[in-house]
Amino acid sequence: MKITFVIFTLLLISCSSKEKKDKVDKQWNILTEKTMPTKAKLSFEETQDSLRKQLLKSKSNKNLKSSLLQELYIRDLVNQVDNKILFDLNFNLHGFDCGAPDCYSTNISFEIAAKEPIEFPDKINFELLEQGCGIENKNLTNGLFELVEVSTKYVNYYSKKQQSNLVILGEKKKLYYFPNTEPNAIKVKLLDQLFEQYDDEDPNAIVPYQSITMTTNEYENFLVK
Structure with a gap:
């Protein structure tokens, strides 16, 4: 019974982490689709600059x-x-x-x-x-x-x-x-x-x-x- 409970708990944690990651990935894809050309390979600095601009736009x-x-x-x-x-x-x-x-x-x-x-x-x-x-x-x-x-x-x-x-x-x-x-x-x-x-x-x-x-x-x- 204890082993089953532990396995169930681990599965819940895993699912929660996956849901959070999926949410981040979804928001990332929405931002990149709006601001980045298809198949464009941006540098780290360019990517962060694009994200910053979108975050600034989202602020009211x-x-x-x-x-x-x-x-x-x-x-x-x-x-x-x-x-x-x-x-x-x-x-x-x-x-x-x-x-x-x-x-x-x-x-x-x-x-x-x-x-x-x-x-x-x-x-x-x-x-x-x-x-x-x-x-x-x-x-x-x-x-x-x-x-x-x-x-x-x-x-x-x-x-x-x-x-x-x-x-x-x-x-x-x-x-x-x-x-x-x-x-x-x-x-x-x-x-x-x-x-x-x-x-x-x-x-x-x-x-x-x-x-x-x-x-x-x-x-x-x-x-x-």
Whole structure:
């Protein structure tokens, strides 16, 4: 009886996985039939660019699509609910040598008023949640971000309490959270220089947290919920 139950369970899991794969394949075929010539062999970059364009078309919020939050919107890190824009940013890459998510995460969530065009307020109340391996209990704290820099291409906030910076680079499609930083230590125009001078043997080197959701180049990950 136990053996029969185990076999039945495995079959259910297998069928569920197959159904999910079939759903992904079906969506992929629909996209490719609309955007790709028959028998065309596209490079990885061309394929991902085509997928991104289709994902962008599928999004209905024109305000988010036309802002520096466009990439975060495509990847479901921001969304508008009623008259609020909600941010749910999960940072699970805590070093430059990480190709896969760490076993712990740093999640930052907050909201801003949904204005057209989008306006980033001078101050934002946020929640920071740390959980995963090495953390016995979920660590939830509140903080206040203060606006440091803003343009049509980027925004940079600093938190005195957490001594950290949150940086969103719209044009470059980057999202960073810098822990343990002094006021005015992080400037957008100096980031390239900061990364070029990075030394992994320097214990005082500034290393930002990143999100696998933002660093992945595979847009098919966002086709199925």
